[in-house]
Amino acid sequence: MIATRRRLSIPPVTIAADPPRQPGREAGFTLVELVLVIVIISLLTATATSMVPEDVDRVGIARQLLSDLRAAQSCSLYRGQNCRLLWLNASSYELRDGSDTVIAGSQVTSNVSYSAFDLSFLYPMGTVAADTSITVTDNRGGVSTVTITASTGLLRGP
Numbered sequence: 001m002i003a004t005r006r007r008l009s010i011p012p013v014t015i016a017a018d019p020p021r022q023p024g025r026e027a028g029f030t031l032v033e034l035v036l037v038i039v040i041i042s043l044l045t046a047t048a049t050s051m052v053p054e055d056v057d058r059v060g061i062a063r064q065l066l067s068d069l070r071a072a073q074s075c076s077l078y079r080g081q082n083c084r085l086l087w088l089n090a091s092s093y094e095l096r097d098g099s100d101t102v103i104a105g106s107q108v109t110s111n112v113s114y115s116a117f118d119l120s121f122l123y124p125m126g127t128v129a130a131d132t133s134i135t136v137t138d139n140r141g142g143v144s145t146v147t148i149t150a151s152t153g154l155l156r157g158p
Contacts, residue, residue: 057111057112057138058112058136058137058138058142058143058144059144059158061110061111061112061136062136062144062145062146062157062158063157063158064108064110065093065108065114065134065136065146065157066146066155066156066157066158068085068093068095068106068108069085069119069146069148069155070155071095071106072084072085072095072119072121073121073126073153073155074126075095075097075103075121076098076121076122076123076124076126077123077124077126079097079098079123080123080124081097081098081099081123082098082120082121082122082123083095083096083097083098083120083121084096084100084118084119084120084121085117085118085119085121086117086118086119087114087115087116087117087118088107090113090114091109091110091111091112091113091114092107092108092109092110093107093108093114093117094106094107094108095107098123111138111139112136112137112138112139113136113137114134114135114136114137115133115134115135115137117132117134119132119148121153125153126153127150127151127152127153128148128150128153129150130150131147131148131149131150132147132148132150133145133146133147133148134146134147134148144157144158145157145158146158
């Protein structure tokens with residue numbers, strides 16, 4: 001007996017066209033959907049921006065400390081005398097020349113706290129006696145660190 005093959009017939013697939021639109025009704029977003037997206041975006045923006053300012057302040061103040069350390073180093077090199085950057089309290093410091101006189105306009109007070117330091121930049125190399133790290137801490141506990149390498153006088157920070 002010889003087997004005969006049967007052909008399967010598959011009905012053709014028809015792709016339905018877009019359903020007819022109602023007259024006067026356009027495709028798009030509803031007002032509720034748009035308002036919901038705007039609310040979500042504003043919540044995300046408010047959350048992100050509320051975290052940024054204190055970090056920016058702390059990093060900016062750490063960079064100012066780094067700049068003031070460079071000024072003390074330059075003071076020792078160009079005045080031909082040792083110069084000091086002296087920690088006064090948790091939130092302020094000042095720059096003093098070789099005769100331990102405060103250099104006018106050099107006292108800095110800020111809204112962050114510094115670790116204690118008393119750095120003398122030694123003439124003629126502008127170096128310090130020992131490797132030092134100064135931490136700058138903001139109210140939320142964020143920390144930036146400024147370091148001074150004793151042998152070279154290299155200053156590093158944020």
